[in-house]
């Protein structure tokens with residue numbers, strides 16, 4: 001189960017400009033799932049949190065030497081066991097390949113978030 005969070009101001013800014021503003025933070029929370037049979041049939045619902053993926057918008061390319069800052073974003077990974085510990089080591093190794101299909105929309109899968117298109 002994937003849920004993606006950001007600040008309301010970031011959504012408003014995107015609706016007005018079609019871009020994520022400098023400093024925007026996107027958090028993707030990944031949960032396992034549980035399932036069972038209920039009177040409605042086979043059902044699934046959210047389980048424990050597995051990890052959080054985080055992107056921080058950087059329009060100024062502030063950290064060109066840092067392997068976790070690239071393509072206009074800072075990239076990070078956290079797990080529940082220790083929320084203070086950042087676990088990704090390299091954007092290229094840990095994140096880039098899967099975000100190439102979203103390169104034309106600033107590396108974000110914007111089509112998955114209908115509220116970005118609402119006004």
Ligand code: HEC
Pocket residue numbers: 002004026027028053054055075076077088094095096098099102107108109110112
């Ligand atoms: C196995 C493929 C894969 C890898 C590896 C991956 N992502 Fe993603 N990511 C996706 C997909 C697909 C989405 C779209 C939402 C969904 O389907 O979960 C996404 C969505 C996100 C989002 C929500 C905003 C958006 O772009 O839609 C964030 C934040 C994110 N990823 C950060 C990261 C970070 C940081 C890394 C590396 C540490 C990473 N991802 C690695 C596939 C991946």
